[in-house]
Each structure stands twice: as C-alpha cells, then as structure tokens.
Amino acid sequence: MNVKAFVAVAGLAMAAAAPAGAQLVQEANLSANAALTIAQTAYNSCGQQGYKVSVHVVGREGQVLAAVRGDGTGPHTFENSLRKAYTARTFRVPSGDFAQRIKDNPTSGAVHLANVVAAQGALPIKAGDEVIGGVGVSGAPGGDKDEVCAKAGIDKVFGAK
DSSP: OOHHHHHHHHHHHHHHHGGGGGGOOOOOOOOHHHHHHHHHHHHHHHHHTTOOOEEEEEOTTSOEEEEEEOTTOOHHHHHHHHHHHHHHHHHTSOHHHHHHHHHHOTTOGGGGSTTOOOOSOEEEEEETTEEEEEEEEEOSSSHHHHHHHHHHHHHHHHOOO
16 A cells, blocks of 8 residues: 555544544433432322322333332323323423323324323423423322322422422
8 A cells, every 4th residue: 555545544544533522412311319209209299198109200212210109009000100201201291281282183193102191190301401201190080180299209309490
C-alpha cells in the first residue's frame, strides 16, 4: 500500500470513529428506588382510604420496574394496573385521557394493542416535559380514585405540581 492510500484509509477510519460519541443518546430514567417509592406511596395512599389495590410502575420502554399486588385484591387488578401504567407511558397522557380518545373515536385500533387499556387510573411519569415512565393503580372504586393514588406516588418523588 502506498503512503497516499494508507493516509486516506487511516483518515477514513479516524473520521468514522470520531463521531461515535456524538451518536450516544442521553436520557433520564427512573431508578429502582424511585419506582419503589412511587409504587409504595400509591399503594399506601389508596390503603389509607380503605381501597385494596394493585400498583405497577413502568419505565421508559414500558418495562416493569415495580409491582405490588395488594392484599385482598381481585385477580384482575394486577394485570389492569400494568396495562394502565403501560398505556399512560406509551401514549404520554393519563390513561383516562386515552379512554376519552377511544370513546371519541371507537374505530381507533389503538385499544387493541398489547398491554393497552382504555381505563382511568394511571399517569405518565415525567422528568421535565419528557415522559420516562408510568404508574397505574387498579382496585379503588373508580378510576378517578386510582388516579389520585397514582398522583400521590409521583408527588412523593417529584414534588406536587
């Protein structure tokens, strides 16, 4: 290989390697401790009101970070709290808002996606304006009450807004 060809190849290799650092994505994520605090606070908040609930906290990719199946809850509450949390995270809105969207447009296929449910009781978890997770509660007598407990969990970690 002549010197010009070597310099050209070396230059291309260095140019390809240099921007690799610039291609990294930096993002906020919920820690395990934050997820546990949100779940425990939401659970306790509902418990103090006499509601037997299950709670799920999901992360940025919809993965389960924390889950509690409350004592004396129906078997459906555990699945439902997961689906609510996933819905709030996926659509970046309270699950009740998503339910209203489906009510307004019942032919939308969104409700048929895996782990999505059109039911109130979950909130997205945000770091600034960025949605980094969701918390879902199921088992209180009404999604509005589930949502209040979910908010209590978020407020414990991120402060009341």
